[in-house]
Amino acid sequence: xxxxxxxxxxxxxxxxxxxxxxxxxxxxxxxxxxxxxxxxxxxxxxxxxxxxxxxxxxxxxxxxxxxxxxxxxxxxxxxxxxxxxxxxxxxxxxxxxxxxxxxxxxxxxxxxxxxxxxxxxxxxxxxxxxxxxxxxxxxxxxxxxxxxxxxxxxxxxxxxxxxxxxxxxxxxxxxxxxxxxxxxxxxxxxxxxxxxxxxxxxxxxxxxxxxxxxxxxxxxxxxxxxxxxxxxxxxxxxxxxxxxxxxxxxxxxxxxxxxxxxxxxxxxxxxxxxxxxxxxxxxxxxxxxxxxxxxxxxxxxxxxxxxxxxxxxxxxxxxxxxxxxxxxxxxxxxxxxxxxxxxxxxxxxxxxxxxxxxxxxxxxxxxxxxxxxxxxxxxxxxxxxxxxxxxxxxxxxxxxxxxxxxxxxxxxxxxxxxxxxxxxxxxxxxxxxxxxxxxxxxxxxxxxxxxxxxxxxxxxxxxxx
Numbered sequence: 053x054x055x056x057x058x059x060x061x062x063x064x065x066x067x068x069x070x071x072x073x074x075x076x077x078x079x080x081x082x083x084x085x086x087x088x089x090x091x092x093x094x095x096x097x098x099x100x101x102x103x104x105x106x107x108x109x110x111x112x113x114x115x116x117x118x119x120x121x122x123x124x125x126x127x128x129x130x131x132x133x134x135x136x137x138x139x140x141x142x143x144x145x146x147x148x149x150x151x152x153x154x155x156x157x158x159x160x161x162x163x164x165x166x167x168x169x170x171x172x173x174x175x176x177x178x179x180x181x182x183x184x185x186x187x188x189x190x191x192x193x194x195x196x197x198x199x200x201x202x203x204x205x206x207x208x209x210x211x212x213x214x215x216x217x218x219x220x221x222x223x224x225x226x227x228x229x230x231x232x233x234x235x236x237x238x239x240x241x242x243x244x245x246x247x248x249x250x251x252x253x254x255x256x257x258x259x260x261x262x263x264x265x266x267x268x269x270x271x272x273x274x275x276x277x278x279x280x281x282x283x284x285x286x287x288x289x290x291x292x293x294x295x296x297x298x299x300x301x302x303x304x305x306x307x308x309x310x311x312x313x314x315x316x317x318x319x320x321x322x323x324x325x326x327x328x329x330x331x332x333x334x335x336x337x338x339x340x341x342x343x344x345x346x347x348x349x350x351x352x353x354x355x356x357x358x359x360x361x362x363x364x365x366x367x368x369x370x371x372x373x374x375x376x377x378x379x380x381x382x383x384x385x386x387x388x389x390x391x392x393x394x395x396x397x398x399x400x401x402x403x404x405x406x407x408x409x410x411x412x413x414x415x416x417x418x419x420x421x422x423x424x425x426x427x428x429x430x431x432x433x434x435x436x437x438x439x440x441x442x443x444x445x446x447x448x449x450x451x452x453x454x455x456x457x458x459x460x461x462x463x464x465x466x467x468x469x470x471x472x473x474x475x476x477x478x479x480x481x482x483x484x485x486x487x488x489x490x491x492x493x494x495x496x497x498x499x500x501x502x503x504x505x506x507x508x509x510x511x512x513x514x515x516x517x
Contacts, residue, residue, distance in 0.1 A: 103237025108244035113283055115140040115245060129249070137245045274416070278408050285404040293323045296330075296363060303355055309348050311340055319356070323363075325399050326387060330360045382406050 095102070119136035126132045244251070260268050297320025304312045315337040322333035334356040342349035386406040390398025 100233050100236040100240060103233060104240030104244055107237055107241035108248070109282070110286055111137075111140055111144065111241065111245060112248065113287060114143070133249065134246065137242075141242065141245075274412070277411065281407050281411075282404050285407075289324055289400075292363065292368060293320045295367065296320055296323045296359065299359060300356075303359075304352070307348070307351060309341065309352065310344055315340060315352075326383065326403050328387070328399075330356070330363075334360075382410060 115133075115136045117136075118139050119132050122139070123132045123135050126135075256272070259271055263271065297316045300319045301312050301316035304315065309315075318336050319330075319333040322329040322336070325332070334353060337356070338349040338353050341352050383403055383406050386402040386409075387399055390402040390405065392398075
């Protein structure tokens with residue numbers, strides 16, 4: 053039976069499609085746990101491919117730099133690409149070996165020394181707390197309770213390790229599985245790097261054949277912008293973490309603090325994670341130092357706070373520029389959602405994903421909706437415009453409030469003036485009555501002095517008759 057497009061104009065076809073979509077959504081919602089479980093299994097199945105693509109994506113900018121600048125004069129593009137990839141891989145491998153030779157032994161020594169001296173650190177911390185309590189007797193800290201608390205932590209830790217041997221063993225197997233996945237991903241990444249142009253050309257050819265020319269160019273522009281955001285973020289985030297780690301190591305060396313390598317590596321690695329990463333690094337470093345010398349921990353926290361302030365307001369804006377101009381609220385939402393859905397990888401990629409979603413919404417979805425509605429002044433609804441409107445509204449309210457205050461002051465002034473006039477009138481009336489009384493007294497006094505007797509009363513006149 054041949055499908056006819058005219059059928060889509062019938063009302064029963066639309067209702068049938070709507071009912072089918074509703075049934076499918078109902079089934080999916082009823083089996084949501086199974087659906088997500090199947091999706092999780094699918095992603096675990098293709099995890100080596102995803103890891104390989106991620107590794108190739110990170111290494112490709114370096115290979116492309118060598119390809120176009122160091123081997124740019126070679127005529128064969130395949131030879132240029134092969135030499136560039138080999139050189140990039142050798143350089144990264146040499147850097148990893150160098151870090152393992154110089155950094156890993158120091159890191160292992162620091163961890164070993166820290167674990168071996170844990171009892172002495174605990175004793176010194178107890179002694180310091182006891183001395184602090186004796187020095188400040190009114191301070192609301194009971195050294196005995198603090199000592200018991202520290203002893204309970206150590207005992208509970210040892211007990212937890214003994215009770216969770218199977219969990220620790222399973223985590224070890226998971227680590228081994230993750231290491232195997234990483235090795236497979238690394239092998240796939242090498243093949244992806246060598247075959248990059250074949251993959252890109254095949255993808256572009258498919259897109260060109262499946263959509264119109266205008267949509268194809270728009271799609272290519274979208275992917276190009278996404279690639280620029282991701283590349284810039286990954287490169288400069290790694291550079292920022294290295295700068296923060298080295299700066300922290302220099303400061304700790306100047307101050308003579310212990311475990312410089314261990315703490316600096318922790319600070320540099322945790323700095324890769326946005327928002328919460330520097331806080332986690334600061335807490336871990338301070339916890340290690342407080343067992344050795346609480347004063348060093350306090351100095352370390354103050355320096356970390358100052359360093360992260362400089363990093364957040366000066367260094368990162370200079371590195372990332374305006375390419376990641378996303379609201380902090382949006383970034384925080386993506387960090388939480390990315391961490392809950394994809395773990396550490398979701399947290400690390402939350403900022404570029406937020407930037408991609410932000411510009412996709414503003415430049416494509418919102419712009420298309422405005423074009424459909426015929427809105428031409430959509431640019432008026434910008435943060436700057438809203439800030440200006442808020443300022444104008446606040447100014448208008450302040451002006452209105454000022455006018456009301458002036459009216460109240462004027463009314464109050466008139467009331468005071470009226471009260472003053474009434475008081476003045478009462479005062480004048482009192483003065484007039486006083487003058488009148490004094491005048492009457494003066495008249496009586498004069499009559500008395502002239503010997504005039506007062507007029508006889510009617511009763512006296514009757515008696516005299």
